[in-house]
Amino acid sequence: MKLRLGTRGSVLARTQSGMVADAIVEAAAARGIELDVELVFIRTEGDVSQTPLVGISQTGVFVNALRDALMAGVCDIIVHSLKDIPTASHPDLDLAAIPVREDVRDALCTRGESLSELAPGARVGTGSPRRAAQILAQRPDVTVEGLRGNVDTRLGKLHDGLDAVVLAAAGLSRMGRLEDATQLLDPSVMLPAPGQGALAVEIMPDADPAWAVAVRDLDHAPTRQAVTAERALLGVLDAGCAAPVGAHATVKDGVLTLKARVINADGSLALNETTSGPATEASSLGRRTGFTLLGRGAARLMGGS
Template identity: 75%
Template sequence: MKLRLGTRASQLARTQSSMVARQLIDAAKERGIDLDVELVRIRTEGDVSRDSLVGLSQTGVFVNALRDALKNDVCDLVVHSLKDIPVEPHPDLEIAAIPEREDVRDALCTLGHSLNDLPAGARIGTGSPRRAAQLLALRPDLTVEGLRGNIDTRLGKLHDGLDGVVLAAAGLNRIGRSDEATTLLDPSQMLPAPGQGALAVEVLPDADPEWADVVRSLDHIDTRRAVNAERAVLGVLDAGCAAPVAAYATIANGVMTLKARVVNGNGTLSLNETTTGSATEAASLGRSTGFTLLGRGAGRLMGGS
């Protein structure tokens, strides 16, 4: 049986999709199914545009073309970075699997300096308002600049004027570049983006059960519950990746601990909220946390500096 897996064309996206493809082949083999998975490269608006992500319409900028390819039978399934997917469920598609997530931390990459050792005024590149705001909260003397491009392009800026860049540890790990991280920022310092480190495999709801059930077998329930809670915070705050909103859920013995943070643009003010509850009530836990943050003035922080 042959499947066409739609993926963005970047090295990271292809690596992530290849990982999922191998997991699918192995899971199918356990069921006695001989599966062949072909990657189909799809260009998205986010790949084509060189504008700042903050200036683009963020909702779906990296996923719409993949979803169109799936609906138009260009491919049978697609793999996304979960944090790129709009919170609102797509009416015509199913997130069939969220495999176990990678490292959720952000990685500071420099030419040797740790965060604390960077000189005053050091120039740090990131395309994420969440990272920028939390960096400034930790080190208000830093100069944070916008940054776009693939991992190689961003790391290359270290030799082209920047003193550091901040990337997702998960991406570095997946392409075998984890040694580029000078400092892995603990979530207590820099809370991750909702869904950071997780992938999502999307299919049509009426996909052939013979292979669609293989896809669903890759689902990791604790990861799904955690990211559902994190994304529910975003849903209530009506925020996308252009807003300095962070959320991270952990699960131990069936109990979820959800930490959420909203920071203003220059990092001078922040709201933090920690909620605990049953992991089976992940979405409601996320929503209640979001409403608490709204009640404490999160809307003003997201909209101003």
């Protein structure tokens, strides 16, 4: 049986999708099902536009074309970086699997200096307000500059004017390029984006059970619980993945612990919350944390009224 997996054409997207395709084939084989999964490349607005992602609403910019292709029958399966998809469930699609999560941390890439060793006035590139604000909270004496493009483009800026760039460790790891990271920033210093390091695999609700079961086998319950809490928090704050909101949930022995941070643009003010409870109540824990932050003035820090 041949399946078509829709993916963006970037090296990272192809790598991630290829990993998922291999995992689906392996899961099917374990059930005695023979599958062949081929990649179908789909161009998205985020790949075409040169507009800064924050300016074109990053949430969904890499997602909608893939979803349209799935619903049009161009492909059978699509794979996203989970942090790119809107927090609300798509009414016509099935989020069939959230595989085990990669490293959630952000990676500082420099010519050898750690964050504390960067010279005053050093130029740090990132397209993420969350990363920018948390960098400035630690080092208010550096200059943060906007940055977008694929991994090679961003890393190339280290030899074209920038002293540091910040990327997701998960992407570097999946591409076999974690050695390009000078320092992996602990979540106590820089909380990741909600859902960072996780992938989302979507199919149609009426997909053939003969192969859909192999896709569902990829789902990792603790990862799904953790990112459910993080994204429920984000939904309450009514903030997209470009907002200065960090969240990281962990699950141990059935207990979920969620750490959240809302920070203003220059990093001078931050609100932090930690909530724990049953992992089976992940969504309500995330929502509760979001409402607590709103009650403490999170909207003002995010630029709201």
